Amino acid sequence: MIEIVSPERCTGCNICVSACPTQVFEAVPDGIPRIARQSDCQTCFMCELYCPADALYVAPVADHAVTVAEEAGEVRQWIGSYRRAVGWGKDRQPTAALDASFELLRRAH
Numbered sequence: 191m192i193e194i195v196s197p198e199r200c201t202g203c204n205i206c207v208s209a210c211p212t213q214v215f216e217a218v219p220d221g222i223p224r225i226a227r228q229s230d231c232q233t234c235f236m237c238e239l240y241c242p243a244d245a246l247y248v249a250p251v252a253d254h255a256v257t258v259a260e261e262a263g264e265v266r267q268w269i270g271s272y273r274r275a276v277g278w279g280k281d282r283q284p285t286a287a288l289d290a291s292f293e294l295l296r297r298a299h
């Protein structure tokens with residue numbers, strides 16, 4: 191479930207507002223988006239994936255919110271970690287490039 195919009199990292203681009211399929215975020219004029227409907231979060235990670243500033247943290251717990259403080263050292267490492275893990279972002283290697291399943295298709299023909 192979405193837990194953190196980092197005020198330190200967020201640029202207010204509102205991409206997450208558009209990316210969320212269940213309208214969890216609310217845009218704030220001249221500010222950073224607000225998590226307005228947390229209980230509607232589907233834990234799909236799309237917002238974290240599309241955030242160009244690595245400013246979001248979606249906890250991998252889907253059925254209830256967890257209390258996390260951005261200031262906690264461990265949590266700071268988790269913010270944007272899904273996006274990093276799949277290799278999206280500048281100077282990262284997308285994991286899709288490592289997918290060798292095309293070999294199966296090639297050998298089947």
Ligand code: SF4
Binds near residue numbers: 191192209231236238
């Ligand atoms: S994890 Fe998915 S449903 Fe939850 S806030 Fe992000 S985009 Fe919306």
Ligand code: SF4
Binds near residue numbers: 203241244
């Ligand atoms: S996508 Fe990221 S940087 Fe843009 S508004 Fe959302 S949290 Fe902030």
